[in-house]
Amino acid sequence: MIAVLALPKVFFLAFHVTAGLRPLDCDGVEEDGVRWDVVRSDLCHALGEVIHNGALSRDLHAAKDSKGRDPAVSYGDVQLQRHLERFQKLVLVLPERSRCPLGRHCLRILVSVLYSGLPWDAWFQRYEEDLWGLVHGTNWTEALSGGWPVFEVLFLVADLYGGEQLPEDCRSVESKLRALEKLIGDPEIMKHAAPLLRQTCPLARSAAAAALAAAGMRANGGRLQIGMSPGVDVGLLAQTQAAARLAAGRHSGGPKAIFAQPLPSLLLRLDTAHKKFHRAWMRRGRVDIIYCGQLDIEEKLQEICKGIEGECIVHFFQHNSSQRRAPECFQHYRSAGRMVSAAASVSASASWSTLLVSPSTWTWTEDSGRDLQKLLQERHKFARDVALAGLPTINRSKIFNWPVRRVIHKYWKLAYHEYATGHETSPFLPLAQFWAVGDTTSGTRVYGTRTFSSLMTRLEKQELEYVAALPGFEAFSRGDGARVPAIEAALASENEGAEDWFVMLDLLGKDAGLRAYTYLNGASLEDSYQSAARLSPRLSQTFHIEAAHFLPAKGSPGRPQEHCLFPYTSLAGSFTQTHGVVVSWCTRKFLHQMFRDVGGWWLGMDPLRHIIVPVSASVLNLYRSGETELFPWDADIDANFIASHPVVIGSLLEEHEETLKRMGYTYILRGDRVVFRTLEDTARMDIWISGPQDVRAFDIRARLCGVRVNFFRDQLMGSVWYYRPGEKIYGNTRGKLLHCQWKGHNACLPDCVRNGLGVGKDGCEFPDRFVHLFT
Template identity: 75%
Template sequence: MVLWRAWQVLWLWLPGIALRPLDCEGEEEGVRWEVLRSDLSHALSEVLHNGALSRDLHASKDSKGRDPAVSYGDVQLQRHLERFQKLVLVLPERSQCALGRHCLRVLVSVLYSGLGWDLWFQRYEDDLWGLVHGTNWTEALAAGWPIFEVLALVADLYGGEQLPADCRPIESELGRLAALVGAKDATDEITSVAGSLLRQPCPLARAAAFAALAAVGRNERNQPLPPAPGVDVGLLAQTQAAARLAAGRRGAGPKAIFAPPMPSLLLHLDDAQKRLHRAWMKRGRVDIIYCGPLAIEEELQDLCSGIQGLCKLHFHQSDWQSPSPCFAYYRSAGFAIAAAASGASAASWSTLLVSPGTWTWEEYLSQDLRRLLQERNRFAREIAVAGLPTLNRSRIFNWPLRRVRHRYWKLAYEEYATGHETSPFLPLAQFWAVGDTTSGTRVYGTRSFLRLLARLSRRETDYVSALPGMEDAGRAAIEATLATEDEGAANWLVMLDLLGKELGLQAYTYLNGASLEDSYQSAARLSPRLSRTFHIESAQFLPQRQGPPQEHCLFPTSSLASAFTHTHGVVVSWCTRRELRQMFLDVGGWWLNMDPLRHIIVPVSASVLNLYRSGETELFPWDADIDANFIAAHPVVIGSLLEEHEEELKQLGYTYILRGDRVVFRTLADTARMDIWLSGPQEVRAYDIRARLCGVRVNFFRDQLAGSVWYYRPGEKIYGNTRGKLLHCQWKGHNACLPDCLRNGLGVGQDGCEFPDRFVHLYT
């Protein structure tokens, strides 16, 4: 026993040195590890428990080529197993997620290799060593990896291994222990047999005893386990320590853990982990938040009565359209939940937002919401936010999924080409649709919800303070400014959509049921608060066929907008580019219409590069100015000409500043400027190359184009006027970031220093 305690201490101490940390987040070589983990768990559950693979998926067909014995789910499972085979071939030898690689290789090998036991073990012994010796079982089970199911599948398909010689005298006790763990109301007998096995010198017997105690919800002191998210971590660690000792013997290696009844006990332990985790999630807390016109406090309290664990209702009755107190109420209730979760684990908490646009309450809505809470809880690791299809007050079915595009000072809610994305998770692909949005009534995992609130707080400081007039404002001044603005409740849901998009949280919509609500996008408004917090100047909440975008400008002058671009390496403000484009269209049209045959416009300087960059209707996105020559075939007295047409220009919305032969045209509010040189007489027919700039006819001559190309080098994209900075973003994460032409001095990357599509332009 003294020797065993020494080994136990050693094996519990070694993981801190020898075990590789569980690094199974993110993507590697095209493999998303959290997706692989979920799909492995589902596939193994089907193989071990539902017997899907026991049916021959390639059986002979009937006269019409069908096999009635094969369900659609079986075919899907087979397709994913084939995908596992392909993934094995592309994973690197040294993967960041060694656990995922070991599990995948072992699963595929036992299903498809066709090797005998000894030859299979010889080939895949390193992967088994990785699962038994190189992985911390406590971390693996807490993260949801099906490590015990993989080992049980090996034992199931290969028939297991003989007990070591020092364990054979107690073979009957081990068999009795395995039978008891699978029986009901046998806890006392299990603890008695386990206590006897713990006194044996056989390490496998002790591993079995620890596993059995953990499987029946005991801790290492043989006491009932208090509410916890899984089996007792102390017993689990001791189970692994004993199993590693048994599997570390020379010659046998990891084979020892496949001796009966160890595989079945580990499978019971895995089942207990899942059962206790589900029970712990149910004992968590649900917060229900509603602000709107319906008197449904009693109905929401009744919804609470059907929820296990603590349930708290946050209720306020008020008109939800702007201006109203509902935005502030939803926000304050969210931060109240965050305060309650401070210092506590919110992993088992859920937050249900009931849409302010809910127009009635029916009993079946309560049923659908209970089911939604249950199903999201079931897939809590995979689903951060979940909603339902919707019915509006005319009982018209509305599909709530939209793709959110928040880039380049613009926001657009776009319809998916074919309705939705498909979940990458195998068990979710058939009954859940995925997108950037879902219904206004939605369930968040509270931990994810709190991440959104924390990000919102940072945005309200960092983004608002970066705008003109707020540079030196402190947090108190910013909050005071934001608090003075009335906000509709629909904008709270829009903000959550945007924050979720930034964090990469996909919204799931459960296909069974419906929420009785009007669309929150139809009530959303591009308010000053929304615009400042998310740096949005143009917002299209509804499809373009239903109306033009809403606008709110953030930069009072073009010089401020240009300075922001130079400082942060972002696309020029949408409003500034729109004003500049319209100015060129108006003033340029004024000049050409004055004498169509004898007046031309010749772009100069960097404006020439629009021929290569932005087509006929747009400016390139990091330019806040247009330089051009207004040329006439007759003599031009600039001062007299401008004085003569001053009133006409003002009616168009523009004024000017005369600086020699250069005229600075600007809007009356000075939101945009452009530099124009007026001259004449000149031979306008020499400018025989025609093009269009921002919808206006312009002219060039061949040598001018050649000179501009040589001087401005349009292939090397720069900004900052004569300072000539290569395009790159200096505000990481900003929605208007320029492409990176620097790559920390490494040169142009795979994106070619180009925007992914034309969404960057004013109108797409």
């Protein structure tokens, strides 16, 4: 009671503001753009640099390091300075009453002690409320468990301030207190510190409890014993804080009392011990390491496990094939992923991680293991925001490769593009210093196991839904649970490679909105997995991709890898009408090429007397797709081949039949209409051949798929009246306004219906020209 009455009035204000708010309540709290759990991580990093790495006192012109290289000390200090400057700006926007008072106190004290320039007496007077908040308004046990650097903040103040003299009632035990820190690693500390717990001096009791907790002692029923626990002993930590509160309450200078040595140093040792004990006892964690490739690195991967707290399982397979792409590696990654997912579905905690080591890893060094251990630690530290993390890469020619790419998966196409300036910037303040963000990272990567498991579940669903919708797979969409193995067997191919598995993970993550983070410290010694990836039947069918560029284009995009999903144009057209999606890429490519070839053949026979006049919906290309493309939801080309001289269709076609076959086409004659088709019958187009006609009357010229075509004015006006090009429809003249009936499909048409509300602000248009064939 006496101690409470002796407290300064400012304490009651601080206690009123902070009472009832626990430090762990700061997790997930965001106010005025401040994410407090992120600020906490940033504070820990900055204080680690300032205190443990000696950033305040190091010489910027340090001597050479042990390897004869200039240490990058000055650069590191510049970065730390920028880090601290962000704190300065953040303090200016903090609310007077925060939902995370502990974070506010820590941040204000750190910035003020480094930058305020106040004399110490003035500083203590101005920031006494924040100090009282750390001593009285904060539960140290919860703050320490929550990862808040309370003790590091207090130590920094003491280090810069120079400390306070011990009160009179502590002078008799001053020498014993000074010896506490040296005895923390000594078994005799219990004999030395236990009597101090019974001293009348509160600081002595606080220092002794802190020293015993830092030494790993436990208070069991009032008795001290050597103990093993997930962190420092809660009872001793509570005694440390209770005695510190009492000392601050009795002291005329208020919280100044707790800056009397050795308490600040002991509190820092206690913080370090807690982190050490917590790491050593964090047995709920689990790491799965998955690798298949040509390297014999199983023992090296096991060495990574030695540095991991908790359970660690290595799923290793070495293939001896001389070929880089080995189907057994795809199956290994897939089966190991299923095992991890099955285990995660039972009891996965937030601390579980799954490390995939790239099959394109070309060598292994001591740094490789250390870099992966660091990657695991850093991803776990930021686990709330970073579900996927990788590293920069160095290929077998020892060329630095930047792995961050933008993935574009739309309209039956897949493309990996480079970012204009390398990567996106992390939206989280501390991550901007250490992480780059994009759609992809290296092949060697770490997932949070919960996230990885969700991707496996998504893949199973994708195979059921997407594969079963394709021609030839309809039977798999019926039946019971046995359909999954049936589809799996149908998809299996000798062309599969493990690199395809990583592309599939990229696509699953992209569809799920997952961001890939690349940790900027370290490197993975691997070739780019995209360089060995192939558009295999499984990848194509599971994600509805018919054209893929796995490597970023340098200038012209070049020829993509292709795998076609529809054997006939009629099936592709039916799929479009059923699901409201863009016509398959292959179908449009076949039609485009056929029109160029057959149209070029017709014009080439007699350029002055032969013309091509598009009819029906093909006329709408003038309004929609330019000179080289078909508009994306049309699965046919209709045109008239007109001559100024008489034409006998049967004789003409018989005469040129071999020429057409050499070009890859044949035909079916139906009166004056000719159905041209590829030799494999993958695409067809209807052409009407006639003559003689006055070709000069078709005096308006244009190009369709790069081929010269002709019109006359009345024809254009009639087509506009009949086909209503302003209304974007698919099917026929009685077709439906464009809209997608397969929500989430990569080839969805834009929505011209909007639930009956009509065209919206987006104008019923594609966002860019990526929908076309050659973009």
